[in-house]
Amino acid sequence: MKPEIILYNLIPNELLEQLKEHFIVRYHKLDTKMNASFYEDLIKAKGIIGSKMKINRTLLKKAPNLKVVVNISVGYDNLDLTELTNRGIMATNTPDVLTDTVADAIFGLLLSTSRRIPELNDYVKSGKWNENIGEELFGIDVHHKTLGIIGMGRIGTAIAERARHGFKMNILYHNRSNNQKAEKELNATHVNFEQLLRTQILFACWFRYVPKRFI
Structure with missing residues (x-):
């Protein structure tokens, strides 16, 4: 069975289709208060893709299977790198994209x-x-x-x-x-x-x- 990932930013359709070839993609619109379905998907998610979401200790405690966080952004100030490192979760960004x-x-x-x-x-x-x-x-x-x-x-x-x-x-x-x-x-x-x-x-x-x- 394909691993599940969470996508919380819209991306071009061709990229979305590429993701769907390899993953079950759960899309959630970024909100200051994510709904219950987001946290249900977060439990099973292997990856999170998007930008601006605060990936901190509080969120990571609810993501026991998370392996990678993909930040579609030049920066990474929304990522708690220390906590990600301690949990062995890979974090990436896109420094040259813009x-x-x-x-x-x-x-x-x-x-x-x-x-x-x-x-x-x-x-x-x-x-x-x-x-x-x-x-x-x-x-x-x-x-x-x-x-x-x-x-x-x-x-x-x-x-x-x-x-x-x-x-x-x-x-x-x-x-x-x-x-x-x-x-x-x-x-x-x-x-x-x-x-x-x-x-x-x-x-x-x-x-x-x-x-x-x-x-």
């Missing part, structure tokens, strides 16, 4: 603000574009400018790759440690936090804690 998506979104914002795309879109739609626009609406170039990144982790590096390879930008970054790969492949320069803020840059991307005195 790296390129976030980097694309950030670079989209950079281009939109620099080239004043939302403003000019409204300008055209409102019927004001009936002659050449003035220089005040040109915006500024992105290519060959300097980009400042605070936190050169996965997302920061993905943004730097787009900036360097796509727009030939100079990369300055502040990080707790040097990212040697970024320095070698993207010609990125590591600077301290104060120096980064003093430099004339086109755009700064925050991916680390920023002291309040700088906000």
Whole structure:
């Protein structure tokens, strides 16, 4: 007989069908107060798949057969890793699932603000574009400018790759440690936090804690 698992987030149908080939899937909508049927299924469940549910000692006491917790999320702050370890339950997450998506979104914002795309879109739609626009609406170039990144982790590096390879930008970054790969492949320069803020840059991307005195 197939092992039973609990799924509490909707996933694409093709992935759901793959799960059903190997498991009996019990779906429950995540709620702050899960109903009695959830706890009935939890007793038999070998796995839990989803994100945001608090997997703590209280819940694990009611899951005697649980073998794995799959967190569909970059983070894992909802998981009591100590308790999971003590019980021999495997925990997983998806650290790279949104790296390129976030980097694309950030670079989209950079281009939109620099080239004043939302403003000019409204300008055209409102019927004001009936002659050449003035220089005040040109915006500024992105290519060959300097980009400042605070936190050169996965997302920061993905943004730097787009900036360097796509727009030939100079990369300055502040990080707790040097990212040697970024320095070698993207010609990125590591600077301290104060120096980064003093430099004339086109755009700064925050991916680390920023002291309040700088906000």
